[in-house]
Amino acid sequence: MKAPLQSRQQIPRQRILERIRAATLDCAQDPAMREEAYAALPRAYTRHGQLSAEARLKLMIERLREYDAEVVETTPEALPDAIAAQLAASDKHSFLAPPGTPSEWMVTAAWKISGLEWTIDHGLATAEIEQSEGVVTAASCGIADSGTIVLHHSASEGRRVLSLLPDWHLIILRASQVVETLPEYFARFQQPSGLVTWISGPSATADIEMTRIKGVHGPRFLNVILVRDKS
Amino acid sequence: MNHPATHPVMDPRLAPTFPKAALPVLRNTQLRKNVEHATDVIQTKRNRLVAEKADWQELRTAASALRAHVLENLATYLEQFEERCTAAGGTVHWASDAAEARAIILDILRQEQASEVIKIKTMTSAEIQLNPFLEANGVSAFETDLAEIILQLGGEEPSHIVVPALHVNRSQVREIFARRMGLKNLSDDPKELTNAARTYLRQKFLAIPTAISGANFLIAETGSVAVVESEGNGRMCLTLPRTMITLAGIEKVLPRFQDLEVMLQLLARSATGERMNPYTSLWTGVTAGDGPQSFHVVLLDNERSSILAKAKQRQTLKCIRCAACMNACPVYRQTGGHAYGSVYPGPIGAILTPQLMQMKFAQSLPYASSLCGACYEVCPVKINIPDVLLELRAQVVNQERGRAARYFDPMYVGLRVANLLFAKAWLFHVAQRLGRIGLGLYTRKDGWIHSLPGIGAKWTQTRDLRGLPDESFHEWWAKRGSQPGKEGK
Numbered sequence: 001m002k003a004p005l006q007s008r009q010q011i012p013r014q015r016i017l018e019r020i021r022a023a024t025l026d027c028a029q030d031p032a033m034r035e036e037a038y039a040a041l042p043r044a045y046t047r048h049g050q051l052s053a054e055a056r057l058k059l060m061i062e063r064l065r066e067y068d069a070e071v072v073e074t075t076p077e078a079l080p081d082a083i084a085a086q087l088a089a090s091d092k093h094s095f096l097a098p099p100g101t102p103s104e105w106m107v108t109a110a111w112k113i114s115g116l117e118w119t120i121d122h123g124l125a126t127a128e129i130e131q132s133e134g135v136v137t138a139a140s141c142g143i144a145d146s147g148t149i150v151l152h153h154s155a156s157e158g159r160r161v162l163s164l165l166p167d168w169h170l171i172i173l174r175a176s177q178v179v180e181t182l183p184e185y186f187a188r189f190q191q192p193s194g195l196v197t198w199i200s201g202p203s204a205t206a207d208i209e210m211t212r213i214k215g216v217h218g219p220r221f222l223n224v225i226l227v228r229d230k231s
Numbered sequence: 232m233n234h235p236a237t238h239p240v241m242d243p244r245l246a247p248t249f250p251k252a253a254l255p256v257l258r259n260t261q262l263r264k265n266v267e268h269a270t271d272v273i274q275t276k277r278n279r280l281v282a283e284k285a286d287w288q289e290l291r292t293a294a295s296a297l298r299a300h301v302l303e304n305l306a307t308y309l310e311q312f313e314e315r316c317t318a319a320g321g322t323v324h325w326a327s328d329a330a331e332a333r334a335i336i337l338d339i340l341r342q343e344q345a346s347e348v349i350k351i352k353t354m355t356s357a358e359i360q361l362n363p364f365l366e367a368n369g370v371s372a373f374e375t376d377l378a379e380i381i382l383q384l385g386g387e388e389p390s391h392i393v394v395p396a397l398h399v400n401r402s403q404v405r406e407i408f409a410r411r412m413g414l415k416n417l418s419d420d421p422k423e424l425t426n427a428a429r430t431y432l433r434q435k436f437l438a439i440p441t442a443i444s445g446a447n448f449l450i451a452e453t454g455s456v457a458v459v460e461s462e463g464n465g466r467m468c469l470t471l472p473r474t475m476i477t478l479a480g481i482e483k484v485l486p487r488f489q490d491l492e493v494m495l496q497l498l499a500r501s502a503t504g505e506r507m508n509p510y511t512s513l514w515t516g517v518t519a520g521d522g523p524q525s526f527h528v529v530l531l532d533n534e535r536s537s538i539l540a541k542a543k544q545r546q547t548l549k550c551i552r553c554a555a556c557m558n559a560c561p562v563y564r565q566t567g568g569h570a571y572g573s574v575y576p577g578p579i580g581a582i583l584t585p586q587l588m589q590m591k592f593a594q595s596l597p598y599a600s601s602l603c604g605a606c607y608e609v610c611p612v613k614i615n616i617p618d619v620l621l622e623l624r625a626q627v628v629n630q631e632r633g634r635a636a637r638y639f640d641p642m643y644v645g646l647r648v649a650n651l652l653f654a655k656a657w658l659f660h661v662a663q664r665l666g667r668i669g670l671g672l673y674t675r676k677d678g679w680i681h682s683l684p685g686i687g688a689k690w691t692q693t694r695d696l697r698g699l700p701d702e703s704f705h706e707w708w709a710k711r712g713s714q715p716g717k718e719g720k
Contacts, residue, residue, distance in 0.1 A: 013325040016481065016532045020306040023540035027303040034304050038486055041296045045289040045493070063506065123520070126437060126471060146496075146507035159521040160470045160512075164463065186492040192453060194319065194515035195522075198495070200507035203463035207378040207394055208421040209265075209401050210272035216377060216425055217432065218463025218510060 047187070049145070049180025056144050056180050061226065063147025067201025068214050069222040079172070080108035082225050083136065086170055088113050090223075092133035096121055096162055100155030101136065105172075121162050129161055134168035135219075140193075141185050142178040148200045149173060149224070150185060152193040160197060169219040171199075174227045241388050242360070243588050246572020248595035253570040262398050266390070266567040269397035270558040276504025277555065277609075284500065293493045295613035298549035301484055302539060308451040308484045309530065315454025319516025321526040329359035332531050336361065336443070336476055339527055340370055343474050345441040351458060351465045352376035353445025354392050354552065355478050355531060357574040358587070361443070372443070373435050375464035377428050384411040390568030392575060393502045393554040398567050432464065442468035442523070446479035447551070448494060449528075452487040455515040456528065459498060461508050469512050475523035481530050482539075482548040494551060497611035501553035534587045543622045547582050549612040554579075556606035556616060562599055571596060578606035582619040590626055597623035641686050660705070667699045674698030 021028075029037060051059060061071045074082035083105050087095060094117040097106060106118050119132065138156035139149045149171055151157045163169050179185050203218030214220060246252060256262060281287050301308055313323040326332035340348060348365065350356065350372055362372045362383075374383045378396035382389055385407035389395030396404075405419040408427050417427060444465065448457040456477055458465050469475065485494065491513075499508040517526050538544050557563045557577030568576030573584040573593060581596040597620045606616040637643050652662045673680045680696040682688065690696060702710075 012327045012331055012532075015327055016325050016530070016536060017306050017310070019532065019536035020309070020481070020539060023536050024303055024305060026542065029304060031307075034307065037300060037304075041293065041300055042289075043293050043493075045286040045293055045496075067509075130437065143507075146499075148507045153521065160466065161521070164466050164470055182496055183492040186489045190489070192455070192488045192513075194453075194455070194518055196511075196513040197466070198507065198511040200505070200509050202509065203461070204509050205377045205425060205462045206272075206503065207376070207381070207396055208404055208424055210269050210394075210397075211401075211421040213422050213425040216429055216462035216464065217375075217436070217467050 045183070046181060047183040049184060051144070051180055053175075057175055057178060057226065059180070060142050060144035060147065060178050063144060064149075064201070064222075064224055067147055067204075067222070069147075069201055069224055071224045071226060073226045073228060076227055076229050079225065079227055080105050081112075083170070083172070084109040084112040086223055086225065087116065087134070087136075090134055090168055090170075090221075092168055093117055094119070094132045094134070096124070096129060096132045096135040096158075096166060098137055098156055098158030098162060100138070100157075102156075105136070121158060126161065126165070129165045132166045134170065135163055135166040136170045136172070137163050139171050139173050139177065141188065142173045143182055143185050144178055144180045145182060146200055148182075148198050151197045151199065152189075153195045153197070154193070160195060163197075164218060167215075167219055168221040168223070169202075170223045170225065172225050172227060174229045176229050178226075241357075241569075241572055241574050243573045243584050243593040246593070249570055249572070249599040250595065252572055253566045253599075256566050256570050261400070262567055263565065265398050265400050267564060269391075269394060270564050273394075273504050273558045277500060277558070278504075280500045280504055280506060284496075290493060290497055291611055291613055294497055294551075294611055295549065297485070297490055297493060298551075298612045299546070301486065302482065302545055302548055305481065305484070305539065308486055309481060311451040312449050312454055312484055313530075315452070316449075316456075316516055316528060317454070319454050321454065321516040321528055324527060324529045326529055326531045326533070328533050329531075332359050332478060332529050332533070333361060333364045335529050336478070337365070337368055337370070339474070339476055340365070340441060343441050343525075345370060345474070347371045347373065347435075347439045348441045348443055349373050349375050349435055349439045349468050349472065350379070350442065351444040351460065351468045352379050352395070353443070353478060354389075354574055355445050355480055356443060357389060359478070359531065359533065361478075373432075373439065375432055375435070375468060376460075377425065377462060377464075380428055380432070381407060384408065388569060389574055390576065391554060391557060392552050392577075398569070432467075436464075436467040436471055440473040441476070442472040442474070443476045443478065444468060446477050446483050446528075447498070448491065449479055449484040450486075450488050450491075450513075451484050453515055455488065455513050457491065457511060457513045459495070459508050459511045461503070461510065463510060466510055466512055469514060470522050472523050474525040474527075476527045476529065478529045478531060481532055481535050482550075498551055498553055501555040501609065501611045534589060537589065538586045544582075544586060544619055546614050547579075547586060547619060549614050550579055550583070551612060552579075553611055555609040555611065559605040559609045561601060561603060561605065566599075571599065578616045578620075579614070582616055582623060585623055585627075590623070590630065594627045594630070597621075597627060660703075663699075663703055667701070670699050 064071050087109050096119050110116050137158045140152040141150040202214050202222040203216050205216045206212045324335045365372045381396040390398045401419040404424050409417045446456045447459045499505045556579050560578050563577040571580050573580050575583045581599050585593040600620050602617045604617050631637050652659050678698050683691045
């Protein structure tokens with residue numbers, strides 16, 4: 001059934017591309033010129049931040065809190081305990097973790113909290129994910145200027161649905177992953193992953209009289225543990 | 232209850248002219264209050280965040296040049312996008328116009344045997360009037376953005392491109408939800424209303440395996456698509472279904488992934504007054520084990536290539552749909568979006584809509600502006616909207632040339648007469664004297680003319696006119712010349 005659809009498509013495709021080419025004849029460029037023109041585009045905006053490492057982390061925390069995210073700081077050694085403390089405080093019992101999650105995190109938490117239920121996502125069904133109350137994931141980057149956390153959905157960050165359906169999302173972000181500006185993120189990840197999610201606070205809407213309401217469809221609670229590793 | 236109402240659609244072909252459509256809105260004080268409140272809130276937040284961004288102008292300059300570069304090389308970047316997206320497992324379709332786009336989407340839905348589809352907010356789908364078409368072909372389209380649900384359930388039309396239900400207030404939302412969701416005890420607390428929508432849609436997200444989205448950006452270098460949103464309904468639609476269809480205007484492409492560093496900094500601040508919107512998702516074709524396993528992109532021309540061909544108008548296509556121009560526009564802030572009779576209202580709508588209509592409809596929109604330039608000033612990609620408005624006005628005037636009816640237009644007759652009068656000094660002086668006598672009859676003691684008869688009433692209906700002075704400057708000057716002693720310092 002696909003074949004006729006494909007071949008029928010060739011006609012509008014050619015027509016549209018021809019129309020576009022005709023419309024831009026005045027500025028037609030060969031590949032080399034195009035590359036040159038692209039490279040010469042003005043980019044005088046701020047690319048590199050000016051803050052000290054400490055001030056950068058402070059800004060990240062401040063911005064996250066402005067979005068109503070909960071932030072705690074910890075050291076690499078104390079991380080499993082900090083995770084356990086967050087889980088205990090969440091008042092939830094069933095948690096998900098992506099397959100790349102260090103087992104130490106889960107063991108400590110399970111040992112400290114009775115009745116805690118951990119499920120590792122080895123291809124869980126959507127319904128099972130939907131049943132879980134919370135999820136713990138790593139992240140790829142933090143951007144202090146806008147309080148944004150970036151997920152590339154690696155094995156420790158989980159597939160997209162994992163950090164979407166549960167109402168409570170705990171992100172483990174390392175200090176060395178925090179940059180100050182958005183251009184610094186792009187400088188760090190020049191070969192992007194095929195899937196990227198930029199998260200800036202919990203899901204929100206202002207569609208009713210511009211009143212900001214936290215939590216529409218995505219997780220209503222975003223918690224962040226900032227790990228003070230040596231950057 | 233589970234069946235979406237046929238969404239009424241703004242059709243510029245059927246809409247009355249702007250001044251006509253604006254009248255009932257201007258009399259609706261509730262609606263004006265709602266629009267004023269919403270645009271005030273966004274503007275204030277936007278201005279605060281723009282002020283804190285020291286490199287705002289540099290970002291605008293970069294974005295403007297980048298978007299112009301894309302348009303100049305559009306065919307190349309689109310082909311590149313197509314190639315990479317296809318290599319990543321996506322299927323790229325091309326649609327010359329709205330009808331082709333609708334047919335392609337319906338074809339895909341038929342192949343998927345889909346009778347229901349969930350949608351992320353996309354103004355492009357409203358542009359091609361997709362929902363009523365799907366409805367007529369037995370496919371129910373469920374909007375999932377909160378504002379879009381309010382409109383869909385309430386049978387309302389969008390009045391803004393970022394917050395389409397800004398003209399509806401909380402008690403009206405309560406009424407719509409209570410009626411359509413069967414929740415009698417719902418209060419008008421926005422939190423409770425939002426929760427009602429969350430519950431209402433959760434089952435749809437989990438049950439309906441086909442989704443339709445728009446695109447904020449297409450990345451040529453990687454074949455990726457980016458969607459910018461707040462609520463998470465976008466992430467739901469991009470993650471849970473089996474099949475994903477993205478409808479995107481051909482102008483939405485960016486050369487490289489890195490170019491998002493410019494656009495994302497500008498878009499959220501301009502659109503909602505946030506440093507960053509809660510969620511931005513980027514995906515590339517199909518990813519095994521994560522999200523839809525069948526992915527289609529429909530690239531829509533629909534007159535965009537004609538706009539591209541006109542040097543001055545081409546910049547219209549730089550638009551990233553942030554709606555900052557609407558929030559800043561003194562005309563939009565009075566009328567709201569409905570008066571524009573198009574899914575694209577406000578200053579950008581005033582230039583985009585008539586062009587999408589090949590200047591055959593919506594010719595009154597280029598006049599729906601005071602040319603104050605506020606839109607240009609806030610535009611993150613520096614579209615010179617006043618310039619394009621003037622260009623389109625000139626085209627409208629050219630269209631009217633040679634039409635017999637034009638000779639009966641009072642404006643035309645008036646300007647021809649003025650042309651004659653201004654050509655000869657003596658004629659002008661005679662006209663001045665006659666005018667002084669004539670208008671003197673209507674001038675009150677306070678020196679103002681409050682109402683004029685006949686054609687003059689068009690002016691005095693909405694404003695007063697100052698009476699002509701007893702003496703013209705010319706006469707005063709002549710008199711003064713004969714009294715050298717009175718000369719000032």
